[in-house]
Amino acid sequence: MVLDRLAGLVAELRAAGLPVSVAENLDALGALRHVDLGDRGAFRSALAATLVKSAGHLATFDTVFEVFFGLAGGGDGDDDGDADLAALVEQALAGGDDEALARLAARAVRRFAGMAAGRPLAGAYYLHRTLRALDLEGVLARLLAAGQDTADRAGPATALEVRLAADDLRQRAVAFRFEVEAEIRRRLVDERGAAALARAVRRPLPEDVDFLHAAGEELVAVHRALQPLARKLAARLARRRRRRRGGPLDIRRTIRHSLSSGGVPVELHHRRPHPAKPEIVVVADVSGSVASFARFTLQLVHALAGQFARVRSFVFIDGIDEVTRFFDGAADIGEALRRVNTEADVVWADGHSDYGRALSAFWARWGSEVGPRATVLILGDARNNYHPPEAWVLDALARRARRVYWLDPEPKSYWDTGDSIVSQYAAHCHGAFECRNLRQLQKVVERVG
Numbered sequence: 001m002v003l004d005r006l007a008g009l010v011a012e013l014r015a016a017g018l019p020v021s022v023a024e025n026l027d028a029l030g031a032l033r034h035v036d037l038g039d040r041g042a043f044r045s046a047l048a049a050t051l052v053k054s055a056g057h058l059a060t061f062d063t064v065f066e067v068f069f070g071l072a073g074g075g076d077g078d079d080d081g082d083a084d085l086a087a088l089v090e091q092a093l094a095g096g097d098d099e100a101l102a103r104l105a106a107r108a109v110r111r112f113a114g115m116a117a118g119r120p121l122a123g124a125y126y127l128h129r130t131l132r133a134l135d136l137e138g139v140l141a142r143l144l145a146a147g148q149d150t151a152d153r154a155g156p157a158t159a160l161e162v163r164l165a166a167d168d169l170r171q172r173a174v175a176f177r178f179e180v181e182a183e184i185r186r187r188l189v190d191e192r193g194a195a196a197l198a199r200a201v202r203r204p205l206p207e208d209v210d211f212l213h214a215a216g217e218e219l220v221a222v223h224r225a226l227q228p229l230a231r232k233l234a235a236r237l238a239r240r241r242r243r244r245r246g247g248p249l250d251i252r253r254t255i256r257h258s259l260s261s262g263g264v265p266v267e268l269h270h271r272r273p274h275p276a277k278p279e280i281v282v283v284a285d286v287s288g289s290v291a292s293f294a295r296f297t298l299q300l301v302h303a304l305a306g307q308f309a310r311v312r313s314f315v316f317i318d319g320i321d322e323v324t325r326f327f328d329g330a331a332d333i334g335e336a337l338r339r340v341n342t343e344a345d346v347v348w349a350d351g352h353s354d355y356g357r358a359l360s361a362f363w364a365r366w367g368s369e370v371g372p373r374a375t376v377l378i379l380g381d382a383r384n385n386y387h388p389p390e391a392w393v394l395d396a397l398a399r400r401a402r403r404v405y406w407l408d409p410e411p412k413s414y415w416d417t418g419d420s421i422v423s424q425y426a427a428h429c430h431g432a433f434e435c436r437n438l439r440q441l442q443k444v445v446e447r448v449g
Contacts, residue, residue, distance in 0.1 A: 002037065003029075006047075009068040013051060016060050017205045020051050043069070056206045056225045067185060085111065090139045093172050094146075101172070105179035108134055113184060126184045131177065140173045207438040211293040211409050222296065225438060230303035233445060237307045277309040278402060278448065279373045283362060285380030286315045286346060287353045293409035294379050295337055297441060301377075302327045302336070304445065309373065314366070315340060316358035319348030322366070353383060355425075356390035363393045370397060375448050376404045378429070382415075382422035389421050394428035406432040407444060 006028065013020050031046040044065055052061045085108050092100040112133035113126040131137075147165050204210075206225035209218045254268055261267075282301055284294035298313055305311045305327075312324045321344045330336040348357070370376065376397055398404045406429045408415065408422055415422045426432035435441050 002032075005068045006032075009047070009064055010051070012064050012068070013061065016064065017208055018052065018057050018060065024051055040069070054228075056221065056228070059221065060205055066182065086134050086139060089134055089136070089176065090143065093139065093169060093176065094143055096168070096172060098172075098175070101176045102179050105176060106183050109180060109183045109187065127177075127181055130180050130184075136173060136177065140169060143169050204437075207442070209438070210436050211296060212290065212436070214292060219292070222438060226296065226299055227303065229438060229442060230300055233300075233442060234304055234307055236446065237304070277307065278375050279310045279371070280308045280312070280448065281370060281374050281376045281401075282311070282313045283320075283359075283376065283378050284313070284315050285317070285353055285355070285358075286340070286344070287317045289353075289383065290379070290381050290409055293435070296438070297377075297379050297407065297435075298327075298340070299333050299337065300438075300441060300445065302330075302333055314362060315344050315346055316355075316362075317346040317351060318354035318357055319346050320358040320361050321345040352385050353380070354387045355380065355382060355384045355421075356388040359393040360390045363396060367393075367396065367400070370400050372400070372402055374401045376401045377444075377448070378404070378406045378425070379409075379435075380406075381408055381410045381420060382406070382425055383419045384421050386419050389424050391421075391424045391428060394425050398428050398430065403430045403448070405429055405444065405448065407435040407441075408432065409436050410434070411436065 010020055010025050010028075028047055028050040031050050032043070035042040035046045037043055047065065048058065048061055052058055085104060089101070089104050089108070091097075092104060108130050109126070112130045114129055144166050147169065148162065204218075206218075206221040207229070209222050211222075214222060249268060257267055280301060282298060284298060286294045294315065301311060302313070311327070312322065313327060314320055314322050323340045323344050326336040326339040326343070327333065378394075394404060406422065406426050410420070412434050414420065422432060433440070433444050435444055
């Protein structure tokens with residue numbers, strides 16, 4: 001049974017995008033020989049240590065682990081239909097009775113979740129229905145207010161003691177919520193099987209989160225993944241630059257030195273290379289539809305600034321402004337991005353994206369400063385609101401710059417639909433790439449570097 005579930009867990013991790021090799025699968029099996037399978041914490045730690053290689057993937061692992069090896073529920077014992085479960089939950093929270101909370105979680109799911117055979121695997125909906133019926137937030141608020149009243153009457157109780165007691169209550173409420181979630185998962189697994197539930201609750205890895213649709217915890221996860229990605233990319237670019245130091249074969253020097261060996265070129269000579277770091281010019285649409293994409297790209301490029309000779313950044317909506325000054329010497333890139341959002345002069349007309357106006361203004365003011373060492377990255381969905389495209393600017397930039405690339409955060413199937421004119425711009429670029437997530441953005445930056 002354990003081996004079957006472990007095989008299912010590994011298969012689901014791979015389906016979710018985690019790189020779990022055959023060797024790591026065998027390592028997990030070997031690790032389980034040295035832990036007590038009844039000790040759930042040790043069991044989980046052994047699997048996490050052998051199957052997960054990135055801290056950013058732990059959240060996905062935890063979700064899958066809970067599906068395949070979740071705690072058993074509180075059972076399907078008799079349910080007193082007249083009992084006020086909310087009052088019982090309030091009593092158990094106040095008394096810190098963990099066993100009672102586990103039993104009450106099972107009863108609450110049974111009574112309030114509305115789960116039935118054949119219904120969709122709507123775990124979040126079942127959780128919402130259960131907690132709403134119990135009014136868990138209201139229960140917690142009443143307990144916190146009661147604790148504060150008791151402290152006020154007692155007099156000598158310190159503010160620290162009151163805060164610690166309130167923190168304990170909040171932690172027990174969170175633990176109860178987890179018990180409800182675990183019971184819902186257990187019932188769904190019993191009905192549909194672990195594999196079906198794992199597919200239903202699958203979430204993308206941070207590097208696969210869509211920039212345009214990320215929200216809440218997903219945005220936080222992407223931000224956390226940026227710095228490790230930047231460090232890895234910097235090391236990779238530096239290694240690649242070192243490998244280029246050999247230089248091409250110098251035929252003339254090789255033949256000249258072969259005279260001492262009778263004309264046999266026993267020693268090869270290479271030209272001295274002149275590896276140069278590229279200059280990067282970023283021109284980013286920061287209108288509402290693609291702002292998150294621009295923010296993550298600017299953050300990554302400036303985190304890699306040491307790998308480029310120079311980084312210049314421009315942002316636009318229907319006007320354009322250089323924002324390099326906000327990043328130069330900034331210890332906190334987040335603060336630099338905040339200044340970009342609040343101080344950049346990017347609205348010159350109605351505040352709707354106008355690529356033609358912004359690009360022609362860029363060329364008029366800064367075009368002469370783009371040289372043959374510069375790689376220009378244009379970030380945006382090319383949704384021009386039916387304004388003149390001014391695509392000639394891209395052609396002019398491509399003639400002056402080392403390379404010009406267009407990065408579009410929309411799926412390719414959306415390109416050239418509605419007011420998108422990406423193909424008109426891409427025709428003058430050295431490449432146009434779908435760039436919806438960190439994984440795709442990493443590939444583009446590697447190519448540029």
